[in-house]
Amino acid sequence: MNSICFFKDEIIDQAEIIFNDKKRLGHLHTHLKSKVSDTLTITILDQGIYKAEITKLEEFNCTLKILDQIKNESPWxxxxxxxxxxxxxxxxxxxxxxxxxxxxxxxxxxxxxxxxxxxxxxxxxxxxxxxxxxxxxxxxxxxxxxxxxxxxxxxxxxxxxxxxxxxxxxxxxxxxxxxxxxxxxxxxxxxxxxxxxxxxxxxxxxxxxxxxxxxxxxxxxxxxxxxxxxxxxxxxx
Known part of the structure; x- marks a missing residue:
């Protein structure tokens, strides 16, 4: 995946996301070899596409800080x-x-x-x-x-x-x-x-x-x- 997707209700105070599901964590650990302070692209469904920073990354959970929004296109x-x-x-x-x-x-x-x-x-x-x-x-x-x-x-x-x-x-x-x-x-x-x-x-x-x-x-x-x-x-x- 080129962007990790999240639902709006996963956002905490409009600035932070915490998740622990195997699919998204597996992508970070196995495919991206991610570490704390890495920046990645995320998609908040029906809202927009953003850059996010990994502020905490463990085996079974991850915390992201939402940064700048990226321009996205409208379905056509x-x-x-x-x-x-x-x-x-x-x-x-x-x-x-x-x-x-x-x-x-x-x-x-x-x-x-x-x-x-x-x-x-x-x-x-x-x-x-x-x-x-x-x-x-x-x-x-x-x-x-x-x-x-x-x-x-x-x-x-x-x-x-x-x-x-x-x-x-x-x-x-x-x-x-x-x-x-x-x-x-x-x-x-x-x-x-x-x-x-x-x-x-x-x-x-x-x-x-x-x-x-x-x-x-x-x-x-x-x-x-x-x-x-x-x-x-x-x-x-």
Missing amino acids: FHLLIGLSRPQTIKKVLEHSTTLGAASFNLFKAQLSEKSYAQSKIYEDSSYQTFLIDGLAQSKVYSHLPEFSLSKYLNLEKYKSHKNKFFLSLNTVNTFKELELSELQNPLLAIGPERGWTKKEESLLLEAGFSPIKISQSVLRVEHAVYTSVGQLEMLRL
Whole structure:
């Protein structure tokens, strides 16, 4: 991890953090070989990114003094994804958060397996672990993405969203043909492992989503996410 993440309620008097969990301590001891007075980068979730000084470091606990705040970026894209295998979704949640995802909206698509919605990653907000790991990797974003899980494709909630796209092999349109203003705050709809049905593509078109082709190949769900986000980020820079 490039930044160690903390929740706001772990801060003492807005200046100090004390923690004792194995994961974060293990990173300091094993990977960073940290010692007292070392400076490191920390992310306070939904608040910002900071430099912090280690004022106390023992085998089972650590104390940090929060120093200067570092400039961070605002998340910039939204994902609407058909439920896929839990291992796939884990990767999508973590790595898309690293890339700047503002929200994840998962739904059971017509070709999604029914069992996918019963995965343990959706119990007790377990999915949040992958979002936090994504922020720890990024060292740029600090806001936890919003998350929702639906039993069906509900497009009514996206009626007012301006720039919305769905990935499709049944088009020749690409992101590079769009104006920069059309790429701001994008919502990307990506089908499950077995893809969209014709009915779903028709519903997306009716709801104002534009079809986009990102590759000649049929991509895995996670690769489709990273490829499309990478193309968008390149065009936005």
